[in-house]
Amino acid sequence: MDSKFDSEQNVTSSVGVMPVGQNCWKQVYRQVVNVFYISVWKKAWPLWAGALALAFANIFMFAYARAIGVFPQMAMWGSYIYNIFGIKVYAPFTAYPLTPLYLDMHSLINFGIIFGVAISAFISEEFKIRTDNWRGYIIALIGGGLMGFGTVIMPPCNVGGFYSATMALSLSGPLSAVGLLLGAYVGGMFLKRQAKEAVDALDFSTLPKGEPVKKTEASLQPFIGMMIGILLIAVSFFYVLKGMSKPAGLLLFGALFGVIFQRSRLCFASAFREIFVSRDGTLMKWILLSIAIGTIGFTILKSQGYQQMAVVLPVGLHTVIGGFIFGIGMAVAGGCGVGILWRSAEGYIRAWIAVIGGMLTSGSWILIYGDYVGKGWLYGKPFSLGHHFGWFGGAALIFLFLACFYILITFLEATKNEKN
């Protein structure tokens, strides 16, 4: 029989003769599983996909309500906890006043991120309660605490203060990169030294013989992930029914960010840390591309009169110092503000402790400093490149910064290759 004819009519398989339609459906099923399950949930996304998705998600969320940033609302959570225990303190960021968390639309972005990461981690069978020893927890607490101080001094965090601020044409964005870069280097070297000490204590020649760890059976995690997804939709629907459609949208946007971060492993802490520690700028280069795309989107929106001073932050020496403190904190805690939220939802106890440390230090800022973030002797004034150099000029300056940063990273990578 002609093989072409065979494929068009009936296919002989191990289960017998299969009608054409059935074969087509099998192919459709295979294709759907491959694209919508294997590529999305089982394989890590390529970095470029994560970078592009992140940029467009941030542009769309900004057009909807606001840009991504997670720490100011976490600082509010910290102040909220102090008040529960009878310590009267205002939340440090004026735009994030003390509010019950379920009514605070900014907090819903964070909850959305936790939801999104949990959905993603469970469906891809990557969720695990990951414990550490007491030293690890203390380091996480210190790292989180440093991030908490860094976020109120800089302000705010890595993703809000560098990523979103740069694309929003705030001068503070590029300046914060200086502090973050140096801080992440200090923190990264501390981790590298710890890893080396642990390896130094090893001797391959005197190891006991043992049984290798075996592969375990398939788990119920994908099913749990889908259940969490259904819960997210139900919660969003509930908010819509209560007339809170904007918070509902932000919850879903947060979940989208959570999925993007979890699947692409686009870690900002790692991007800053690895530039000097490993002379590897791969991650940061993709983040720079993401910022470039975001800059175009934000500039278009702002030039049309939309939220022109949004994410334009105070700028001064505090931007660099705060960035430095935040940089050390994010490196030793194992993630920036988004990073520790994301890893909390993946089951890292160390990240939970870092979140607590970050909340409690930033939440106490008014008790320590005596004023709100952005006010008083410590802070400079917000500086919008768009307002000072025109929207086109401001965007051109950001592109110049991105190009210079790219060249610096490439130069550092080249010095490593030369050394080798």
Add this chain to the structure above:
Amino acid sequence: MKKIKTIKVGDSHYQVDMRGWMCPYPKYAVEPLIQKLEDNSRMDMLVDCPSATQDVPRVVRAMGCKVSEVSQIGTGEWRIVIVK
């Protein structure tokens, strides 16, 4: 200091258990580990940090060694087989 759990599986075949070490510890540890490993050896590195499944092979290949397998062995756990 936290210890890295390591066993000998067979002749020139070791298992280095870095589950419980968050990223970037496995990435930072793999370079000195490979330096300590004798030639023609195999090291199975167990990790529970998803990023390590990308970071560790990149470092290993940059050192001129081979990554013959990266496979999931449980929920949130992977084995990276490194051949020197």
